[in-house]
Amino acid sequence: xxxxxxxxxxxxxxxxxxxxxxxxxxxxxxxxxxxxxxxxxxxxxxxxxxxxxxxxxxxxxxxxxxxxxxxxxxxxxxxxxxxxxxxxxxxxxxxxxxxxxxxxxxxxxxxxxxxxxxxxxxxxxxxxxxxxxxxxxxxxxxxxxxxxxxxxxxxxxxxxxxxxxxxxxxxxxxxxxxxxxxxxxxxxxxxxxxxxxxxxxxxxxxxxxxxxxxxxxxxxxxxxxxxxxxxxxxxxxxxxxxxxxxxxxxxxxxxxxxxxxxxxxxxxxxxxxxxxxxxxxxxxxxxxxxxxxxxxxxxxxxxxxxxxxxxxxxxxxxxxxxxxxxxxxxxxxxxxxxxxxxxxxxxxxxxxxxxxxxxxxxxxxxxxxxxxxxxxxx
Numbered sequence: 001x002x003x004x005x006x007x008x009x010x011x012x013x014x015x016x017x018x019x020x021x022x023x024x025x026x027x028x029x030x031x032x033x034x035x036x037x038x039x040x041x042x043x044x045x046x047x048x049x050x051x052x053x054x055x056x057x058x059x060x061x062x063x064x065x066x067x068x069x070x071x072x073x074x075x076x077x078x079x080x081x082x083x084x085x086x087x088x089x090x091x092x093x094x095x096x097x098x099x100x101x102x103x104x105x106x107x108x109x110x111x112x113x114x115x116x117x118x119x120x121x122x123x124x125x126x127x128x129x130x131x132x133x134x135x136x137x138x139x140x141x142x143x144x145x146x147x148x149x150x151x152x153x154x155x156x157x158x159x160x161x162x163x164x165x166x167x168x169x170x171x172x173x174x175x176x177x178x179x180x181x182x183x184x185x186x187x188x189x190x191x192x193x194x195x196x197x198x199x200x201x202x203x204x205x206x207x208x209x210x211x212x213x214x215x216x217x218x219x220x221x222x223x224x225x226x227x228x229x230x231x232x233x234x235x236x237x238x239x240x241x242x243x244x245x246x247x248x249x250x251x252x253x254x255x256x257x258x259x260x261x262x263x264x265x266x267x268x269x270x271x272x273x274x275x276x277x278x279x280x281x282x283x284x285x286x287x288x289x290x291x292x293x294x295x296x297x298x299x300x301x302x303x304x305x306x307x308x309x310x311x312x313x314x315x316x317x318x319x320x321x322x323x324x325x326x327x328x329x330x331x332x333x334x335x336x337x338x339x340x341x342x343x344x345x346x347x348x349x350x351x352x353x354x355x356x357x358x359x360x361x362x363x364x365x366x367x368x369x370x371x372x373x374x375x376x377x378x
Contacts, residue, residue, distance in 0.1 A: 002161045002162075003159070003262065004158065004161070005157075006157050007155075007173070007174050009170075013036070013172075014138055015032065016032045016133075016140040017132075017135075017140065017147030019147075020124045020125055022121055028149075030075075030128055031072070031145075032132050033070060033071045035233055038068070040067060040235075041062060042062075042206075042207040042231070043109070043231045045228060047224070048224050048225065052116075052227040053087045053112075054090050054111050054229070055226070056090075058111070061106050065200065069107045070103075071109045072097055072108065073113075075112075075113050076114040077120050078113055080116045080227060086120065094109075111189050111229050111231070113150055113189050116226060142155065148189055152178045156175040156177075157174045160255040160259045170195055170238065171259055172193045173263050174191055174263075175267060178270045178272050188230075192207075192260075196234055196238055198249070207232045210253070210260040213260070214260035215267075217360060218362045218363065219362075219363050221370070265277075268364055271364035272370045273367040273371075273372070274370070276308050276344060276346050278299070278308060280299055280350070281360050282294045282298075282352065282360075283358035285327060292361065294359075295350070295359050297322065298321040305365050315338060328355075329352045333353025
């Protein structure tokens, strides 16, 4: 197995990215990911009770159990909190694109990211769709990756290649996210493409496992987005028929897990205003959920995060966060170890002494620059 810190499209996929004018800067803001073959899909989305229109539409289309050909994504506008008009705009977008691609609208998925509460500039998107389709290319993933960015400062792409049943299989993932990051999917968008062939139930199970160990184990500011989406398309172009046996699934899942974790870490390392990357390991918990809960309580503590920024070894803030988490813990058994705070990569080890379960969560420090970025974000 090989892991590459860049996006390389699998067999049968093309991508493109253009500027349609949503962003005042003129930067790329509309992306298209396309499969030449009908692909199975799995998706996991925000648990926010006010989901964006694209999330609602994707849940609806995925629930019908069909096959999919493309994902269209815009940045600069979340298309959220717009009521029925928002849903109509998302549906109109996929309907017009479907005609250009010669497929049904139910064969398409859609995602948006950006400012909440503003109407999607549909006319600009309509005008840009012909160019977006025309520019589809097996080398277009870089432009697509750039087009989904908002406050991100670098492209986030990872590729895994593995041999399964004698066939070379590629998994490619791109992501965006730097702020408004909280578990239960942290504002993140992730799109994973593979030429592997897997049944829908197994595809969804593999995605859930990968997300639980990666995107649901990161937090930047504890703020949950309305648009979080992780979508996986599998078109089977790498193999003539689906590999049998558990070994193929095991290899695919391992590669998917590694790819997802690398993308998740990239998101934390690009956290708005961050100067530190923090890995929090909690062990000795009653069960995994309690270990993860304690780790997230530390990771979401503003007092802890600002102490790390100031390189102030006030570890009482870690003890307070563990106690506030509600997990089984006691002062008698609690052990805390922290690597030198002057370094960029920080490790926090916490032993609860209450069991044998453990969990790892990734976060960043909280800085004045984070406040500045979000105070001016509009």
